[in-house]
Amino acid sequence: LTNNGLSGRMSERIGNLTFVKVLDLSDNNIKGSIPAELGKLSKLVYLRLSYNAFTGAAPEGLSEMKGLQLLQLQSNRITELPIITQLDESFYKNSTFVTDCGVPSAFDEALKCEHCTMCCNANEDCYPQEETHISEWGLNYGTFAAVLFAGFIVLCSVVVFFSYLFSKRKNRGNALTMSAERRLEED
Numbered sequence: 653l654t655n656n657g658l659s660g661r662m663s664e665r666i667g668n669l670t671f672v673k674v675l676d677l678s679d680n681n682i683k684g685s686i687p688a689e690l691g692k693l694s695k696l697v698y699l700r701l702s703y704n705a706f707t708g709a710a711p712e713g714l715s716e717m718k719g720l721q722l723l724q725l726q727s728n729r730i731t732e733l734p735i736i737t738q739l740d741e742s743f744y745k746n747s748t749f750v751t752d753c754g755v756p757s758a759f760d761e762a763l764k765c766e767h768c769t770m771c772c773n774a775n776e777d778c779y780p781q782e783e784t785h786i787s788e789w790g791l792n793y794g795t796f797a798a799v800l801f802a803g804f805i806v807l808c809s810v811v812v813f814f815s816y817l818f819s820k821r822k823n824r825g826n827a828l829t830m831s832a833e834r835r836l837e838e839d
Contacts, residue, residue, distance in 0.1 A: 653677050654678045654700070655679035655680065658680035658682055659681040661682065662682055662687055662690075662706075664689045666690055667687070667692035670693060670694065670695065673695050673696060673698065674697065675696060675698065675700070676700040678704070678724065679702070681705055682701075682704040682705065682706065683704075683706070684705075684707065684708075686706050686710055686711055688711040688713055691713015691716055693717065694717065695719060697719050697722070698721065699717075699720060699722065699724070701724070701725055702724045702725060702750065704727075706725075707731070708732075709732035709733075714734055714736055715734040715735055715737075720739060722743075723749050726750045726752050726778065727776060730751065731759065733763065737767050744769075745769070749765075750768065751763055751765050751772070753771035753781070754773030754774075754778070756773050757773060768781050
């Protein structure tokens with residue numbers, strides 16, 4: 653039912669469709685919250701609710717859907733996600749769990765999603781959420797930028813210090829050379 657011009661709210665009766673394995677309601681204009689009854693769809697493997705107008709917290713029941721292999725919730729107004737760890741990334745790879753956890757965010761703070769495989773931002777750009785070298789070192793980008801800036805300041809200070817010492821030594825050498833030349837002239 654993707655891109656069918658559907659609008660309105662998703663009915664709580666969605667929970668009665670226990671036989672459904674694939675539910676793709678993406679690219680419509682469905683509003684309101686995602687019903688908690690969606691968590692009753694125990695056979696659901698593929699769930700795409702992206703590019704709608706869903707608001708509020710995603711239901712906790714999504715975290716109990718053990719067979720779920722794909723969950724895409726990006727481009728909505730979802731403000732909170734349950735902790736979903738059981739998604740198998742082997743089939744859908746980076747598209748397995750996609751939400752609006754990217755920066756810049758449409759919210760005051762970006763949505764927190766530790767287990768998302770891809771994060772989308774307010775510009776609708778989506779990027780795989782991968783471990784970076786910076787995060788492997790236990791830093792975030794703000795801390796890394798501060799450390800880099802401090803390192804740059806220290807390096808500049810060292811260069812200025814050694815330049816000062818070099819010029820002082822050169823001036824001292826010039827003074828010695830001049831006094832030696834004067835002695836030679838006097839002799």
